[in-house]
Amino acid sequence: MAEFFKVVTDRYDGITIDTAQQSFKDDAVFLQNLKGAVSEWKVSGKRGLWIKVASLHSSLVPLLTEMGFDFHHAQPGYVMMTLWMCDNHPNELPEYANQYIGVGGFVVNEKNQLLVMQERYGQNKKSPWKLPGGHANKGEDLIDTAQREVLEETGVECEFVSLLAFRHQHNYRFGCSDIYFICVMRPITQEIKPCPREVSDCQWMDLDEYISDPTISDANRHFALCYKENIENGFSIIPSKVLSFDKRVLNNIYSIKNIQDRH
Amino acid sequence: MAEFFKVVTDRYDGITIDTAQQSFKDDAVFLQNLKGAVSEWKVSGKRGLWIKVASLHSSLVPLLTEMGFDFHHAQPGYVMMTLWMCDNHPNELPEYANQYIGVGGFVVNEKNQLLVMQERYGQNKKSPWKLPGGHANKGEDLIDTAQREVLEETGVECEFVSLLAFRHQHNYRFGCSDIYFICVMRPITQEIKPCPREVSDCQWMDLDEYISDPTISDANRHFALCYKENIENGFSIIPSKVLSFDKRVLNNIYSIKNIQDRH
Numbered sequence: 001m002a003e004f005f006k007v008v009t010d011r012y013d014g015i016t017i018d019t020a021q022q023s024f025k026d027d028a029v030f031l032q033n034l035k036g037a038v039s040e041w042k043v044s045g046k047r048g049l050w051i052k053v054a055s056l057h058s059s060l061v062p063l064l065t066e067m068g069f070d071f072h073h074a075q076p077g078y079v080m081m082t083l084w085m086c087d088n089h090p091n092e093l094p095e096y097a098n099q100y101i102g103v104g105g106f107v108v109n110e111k112n113q114l115l116v117m118q119e120r121y122g123q124n125k126k127s128p129w130k131l132p133g134g135h136a137n138k139g140e141d142l143i144d145t146a147q148r149e150v151l152e153e154t155g156v157e158c159e160f161v162s163l164l165a166f167r168h169q170h171n172y173r174f175g176c177s178d179i180y181f182i183c184v185m186r187p188i189t190q191e192i193k194p195c196p197r198e199v200s201d202c203q204w205m206d207l208d209e210y211i212s213d214p215t216i217s218d219a220n221r222h223f224a225l226c227y228k229e230n231i232e233n234g235f236s237i238i239p240s241k242v243l244s245f246d247k248r249v250l251n252n253i254y255s256i257k258n259i260q261d262r263h
Numbered sequence: 264m265a266e267f268f269k270v271v272t273d274r275y276d277g278i279t280i281d282t283a284q285q286s287f288k289d290d291a292v293f294l295q296n297l298k299g300a301v302s303e304w305k306v307s308g309k310r311g312l313w314i315k316v317a318s319l320h321s322s323l324v325p326l327l328t329e330m331g332f333d334f335h336h337a338q339p340g341y342v343m344m345t346l347w348m349c350d351n352h353p354n355e356l357p358e359y360a361n362q363y364i365g366v367g368g369f370v371v372n373e374k375n376q377l378l379v380m381q382e383r384y385g386q387n388k389k390s391p392w393k394l395p396g397g398h399a400n401k402g403e404d405l406i407d408t409a410q411r412e413v414l415e416e417t418g419v420e421c422e423f424v425s426l427l428a429f430r431h432q433h434n435y436r437f438g439c440s441d442i443y444f445i446c447v448m449r450p451i452t453q454e455i456k457p458c459p460r461e462v463s464d465c466q467w468m469d470l471d472e473y474i475s476d477p478t479i480s481d482a483n484r485h486f487a488l489c490y491k492e493n494i495e496n497g498f499s500i501i502p503s504k505v506l507s508f509d510k511r512v513l514n515n516i517y518s519i520k521n522i523q524d525r526h
Contacts, residue, residue, distance in 0.1 A: 055328050055333065055334065058324050058325045058328040059325040061321050061324040061325065061342075062321045062322040062324065062325070065318050065321040070318065070339045070340065071318065071337035071338065071339060071340065071341060071342045072337060072338075072339070073336060073337050073338070073359075073437065074334035074335060074336050074337040074342055074343070075334065075335075075336070075359070075437075075438075076333045076334060076335070077333065077334065078334060079324075079334045079337055079342050080337070080437075094398070094436070095398070095401070096336075096338070096437065096439075097360050097361055097362055097363045097436075097437070097439040097440075098360055098363075098401050099360055099362040099363065099364050099399075099442075100360045100361075100362065101362050101440075101442075135357070135358070136362075136440075138358070138361050138438065138439075138440075139433045139434065139438075139440060141431065141433075142431065164518065165516055165517060165518035165519075166516070166517050167505070167514050167515070167516045167517075168404065168405065168514060168515050168517070169507065169514045170402045170404075170514075171402065173357070173360075174336065174338075174343075174359065174360070175338075175401065175402075176359075176360040176401075177360075177364075177399075177401075177402060179362075179364075179442070217508045218505050218506045218507075218508075218510075219505050219506075219507075219508070219514070219516060222503065222505045222516055222518075223516075226516075226518040226519070229518075229519070230519060233498065233519070233521065235496065235498045235519055236519070237500070237519065240485065242430070242481050242482050242485045243481045243482075244432065244481075244482075245480045245482070247481075251430050251431060251432045251482070252430070252431050253428055253429070253430045253482060253485055253486075253489075254428060254429050254430075254431070255427065255428035255485075255489040255492075256428075256489070256492070256493060256496070256498055256499070256500065256519055258496065
């Protein structure tokens with residue numbers, strides 16, 4: 001029965017089936033073969049079974065649930081379901097990703113003014129002055145997110161200077177956590193063209209005036225004070241490109257560097 | 264028809280239905296009411312519809328797919344499906360979390376020796392010396408992950424000193440990214456009791472010997488060099504507890520501090 005399926009095996013004695021890669025006449029055929037294959041895989045010591053169910057084959061979902069499969073994760077177009085086949089051991093299948101990444105731009109111009117904005121959406125009263133920013137797209141580097149979001153929201157083009165700080169927050173959305181990274185940036189253009197959909201107001205604001213504004217969040221005040229501290233002590237958090245374990249790509253590793261070293 | 268459902272509304276003109284919170288006779292009743300309700304919600308300007316389908320109700324999945332719903336995310340016990348009801352605008356529903364967090368412990372004792380281990384699982388040849396560590400559990404702070412993983416893998420109890428660096432890596436698993444944070448830690452106990460399931464060998468190794476070991480990864484060598492630099496320049500990345508926007512919880516914000524300041 002196991003021969004019925006095109007499978008991918010992994011080093012944890014797991015098997016993955018992608019329904020989009022299978023040819024089968026109907027759900028009953030798929031299911032019958034699956035039950036036979038699971039018996040064979042159990043005997044041969046396989047442990048985890050992953051089935052990526054394409055939207056097109058979603059009629060399999062209730063049948064797999066009945067067979068003991070649980071949901072693992074989903075993305076537009078598919079749901080991944082899993083079955084732990086190792087009766088004598090607790091389920092060791094790894095969880096799906098559970099962290100959001102957000103990036104805020106801490107954009108300071110030559111007059112020591114900070115680029116700040118007020119949000120438009122869902123606003124009942126005047127929103128406090130915030131930093132422009134947003135969530136990282138899938139696979140996006142922090143620096144690219146910062147440049148993209150600042151440009152989209154404020155119309156200001158920026159270059160990355162250094163990472164300032166980050167906040168780790170739990171129970172953010174769907175029970176996931178959120179890491180909010182703050183990037184110090186230098187404006188290449190000064191003119192503000194706020195995004196009408198997301199931003200109700202946007203301006204350059206004197207940094208000390210911002211710090212003493214009672215309406216801003218404690219986190220934003222903390223970031224501004226960190227910025228002044230970094231400038232004073234001459235150290236900042238800078239990315240270095242370092243080869244991956246398989247030597248095929250360069251990843252960013254962020255660590256403390258002397259700001260003067262860069263010039 | 265909209266009255267049939269217990270719904271939660273959000274500030275983005277969205278509606279969430281949890282099937283586990285609904286009482287309905289059968290899927291046909293649920294579906295008929297849903298179709299009517301969607302027409303009403305469209306007229307009233309609602310935009311996103313979220314249905315959290317409990318495993319128990321997974322027979323709804325193919326019916327919702329046919330109605331135009333797509334998968335959004337899933338976790339053990341449920342799959343979240345969404346329908347964008349705003350025909351004139353592109354889908355603006357936010358993506359699910361797409362980042363993993365891993366933490367490595369950079370544990371250095373008083374003799375300037377580093378705690379290093381070799382992995383057991385799926386090992387064909389001798390594994391290079393690595394740092395102990397692993398993935399953050401849902402809702403876990405980085406420091407707690409570091410302490411837990413070092414203890415589980417090596418048997419050594421540690422206290423957190425500072426954050427050293429982090430690596431951002433893309434296309435890690437299921438197309439998600441991974442952030443690997445390195446925590447400098449001081450051992451409270453010295454005796455090594457490696458986890459027999461995960462670790463094949465574990466030892467204290469002279470830091471300079473580690474740096475010059477040709478088999479270690481470029482990233483681990485980079486971390487070790489960062490550590491020496493931090494010690495030399497006296498600055499490190501330290502968390503501060505800062506109140507959340509709603510003033511209800513304290514979040515960790517990590518930024519550069521003078522190491523001397525802490526003593």
